[in-house]
Amino acid sequence: MALGQTESWGSRVGLILAMAGNAVGLGNFLRFPVQAVNNGGGAFIIPYLVCFLLMGIPLLWVEWSMGRFGGRSNNHSTPFILDSMTKKAFWKYFGVFGIFTNIAVASYYCYIESWTMSYVWHSIIGTFDGMSQTQVAQFFSKYVDIDKSLTGIPYEAVVFYVLCLLLNTFILSRGLAGVERAAKIGIPLLLVFGSFLAIRGLTLGASGASAEVPNASAWDGLNFLWTPQYSSLSDPKVWLAAAGQIFFTLSVGMGTIHCYAAYVKSKDDVALNAVSAGFTNEFVEVVLGSSIVIPIAAGYLGLDWVKENAGFGMAFQTMPFLFEKWGPILSTVAGVMWFGLLFFAGITSSLAMGTPWMGFMRDEFGWGRLKGAWSFGAIVLALGLPTVIFYEHGVFDEYDYWAGTVSLVVFALAESILFAWVFGIDKGWRELLSGSDLKVPNIYKFIIKYVTPLMLLLVFLGAVFTPLGNDWTAAFVSLFSGEGWQLDHASIIKTITNAGLHEQLVAATDPTEVARLEDRRFYTNAARLLLTTTFAALAGLVYLAARKRSSPSNQTNHE
Amino acid sequence: MNSDALGLLLVTQLTVIAITVYFFYRVLTTPSRPEPDSYTDNDQ
Numbered sequence: 155m156a157l158g159q160t161e162s163w164g165s166r167v168g169l170i171l172a173m174a175g176n177a178v179g180l181g182n183f184l185r186f187p188v189q190a191v192n193n194g195g196g197a198f199i200i201p202y203l204v205c206f207l208l209m210g211i212p213l214l215w216v217e218w219s220m221g222r223f224g225g226r227s228n229n230h231s232t233p234f235i236l237d238s239m240t241k242k243a244f245w246k247y248f249g250v251f252g253i254f255t256n257i258a259v260a261s262y263y264c265y266i267e268s269w270t271m272s273y274v275w276h277s278i279i280g281t282f283d284g285m286s287q288t289q290v291a292q293f294f295s296k297y298v299d300i301d302k303s304l305t306g307i308p309y310e311a312v313v314f315y316v317l318c319l320l321l322n323t324f325i326l327s328r329g330l331a332g333v334e335r336a337a338k339i340g341i342p343l344l345l346v347f348g349s350f351l352a353i354r355g356l357t358l359g360a361s362g363a364s365a366e367v368p369n370a371s372a373w374d375g376l377n378f379l380w381t382p383q384y385s386s387l388s389d390p391k392v393w394l395a396a397a398g399q400i401f402f403t404l405s406v407g408m409g410t411i412h413c414y415a416a417y418v419k420s421k422d423d424v425a426l427n428a429v430s431a432g433f434t435n436e437f438v439e440v441v442l443g444s445s446i447v448i449p450i451a452a453g454y455l456g457l458d459w460v461k462e463n464a465g466f467g468m469a470f471q472t473m474p475f476l477f478e479k480w481g482p483i484l485s486t487v488a489g490v491m492w493f494g495l496l497f498f499a500g501i502t503s504s505l506a507m508g509t510p511w512m513g514f515m516r517d518e519f520g521w522g523r524l525k526g527a528w529s530f531g532a533i534v535l536a537l538g539l540p541t542v543i544f545y546e547h548g549v550f551d552e553y554d555y556w557a558g559t560v561s562l563v564v565f566a567l568a569e570s571i572l573f574a575w576v577f578g579i580d581k582g583w584r585e586l587l588s589g590s591d592l593k594v595p596n597i598y599k600f601i602i603k604y605v606t607p608l609m610l611l612l613v614f615l616g617a618v619f620t621p622l623g624n625d626w627t628a629a630f631v632s633l634f635s636g637e638g639w640q641l642d643h644a645s646i647i648k649t650i651t652n653a654g655l656h657e658q659l660v661a662a663t664d665p666t667e668v669a670r671l672e673d674r675r676f677y678t679n680a681a682r683l684l685l686t687t688t689f690a691a692l693a694g695l696v697y698l699a700a701r702k703r704s705s706p707s708n709q710t711n712h713e
Numbered sequence: 714m715n716s717d718a719l720g721l722l723l724v725t726q727l728t729v730i731a732i733t734v735y736f737f738y739r740v741l742t743t744p745s746r747p748e749p750d751s752y753t754d755n756d757q
Contacts, residue, residue: 417751
């Protein structure tokens, strides 16, 4: 179908920045330092970098190669990219993950992105001026409780969410040129903002100590983050956390990399492009991400507070309070930079999430950019509104768990097996090296075939059978002493059965608490039903597209 | 900062910065492929 060939990247640097923007997200600044704090501080970086070399880079090469290979037959989304690599028809239904994940993740990711937009606005108008730490934290709780208006704008959270979606949809409607332009503006600004805040974090020292926290020091935060604790290297939990972090930070297993790479011609490089985008992400995560939240929070609130409270919420519930300590002008500048960089990190990722759907509908049903972009916006709005309205009932968390965590691992495991074992490592290796500007070490042929799928399998099994308290050592001791394997409520098996909720319900005696938990169970199951229906609908579209392709008049279009 | 932490911070961050800069240098200095390539900015 000639429609697929009308889009192309403007420049190689633009493509790499768009790919880097796809990978760089809120997790680079919020998830990475928290994972490090919770997994042995400095020791975390060692398994993290090992996993980057053994799982991250190979997966980037696999996805870039698969995307470019599929693009040769005018396929720009994973169902038919996977289909082009094998004769087995069922693989294209695995490819549905590459559209489903993006739509489902975008629906709640855009909500977080809209918080950053809103917080930029609130930083500029001085909403946080003079607020105590508790008031800043309460501001966030009230913000996500959509019934309460903080600024006179009714349903403010919904308004910003819709604005954010409209902006995404508008940029997507400009096609790859719009995505590339957003990356060319967003990534350099993100680097400037991040560098400013990182320098501040690295030079804060003990100057933030106060009468309430006299021992507060940014050095303590940095010491904790970077002092190697080699004993934790023998803990499987640390390795699984490192593998998980590498996996999520690179945006692999989503289908976005395939889609972007599908617009690269086979004589052009993918190997060097992939590592350039991957290392840009690592720069943002390891250099900038580790130098902002933890040292600044430890510099004002002390290391003990950080250890107890390290989490995603710090970005919105704590940072505006800490910036206030820098004086009226600098606090505004820091607020705009912090939430601005989170916004750019978010939007360059959410734009990537729109492209697989648009590519699929264009390739298979001839939809133009405008129709593709607005339909994406409409679907995301319909799926996303429940996460906004029922945020406090756990709908958001449910989307994040199934679409933003489990689906990614399942798809990445499937594609790594497809690439190395079904498509064949020899063919895959030739595809990777075609047009390459980089001499890829031969050891990676072995790594892609054996090590990466094995690591992904371990990450997957680790999520399915997470032991009680995530204590793997105790779980293995228990298993080998004949006392069985006790699952944690966070394991996939226990999550599917709502074991944690049931346990809470059995223990609850207060009628209000019982009603709250029953509500939560209802919304949890409703969210799962919505996600399952979405997946089934997308699989139905893939089925229709496959039938359409098999009709005699269409058979030449994708050859 | 203690010397162990400072050492690991410097080694890790400088390594990541150096490799990122090296790859970008390679991207920027590699000559474009003859047309038609994947990028419209090179088009005549």
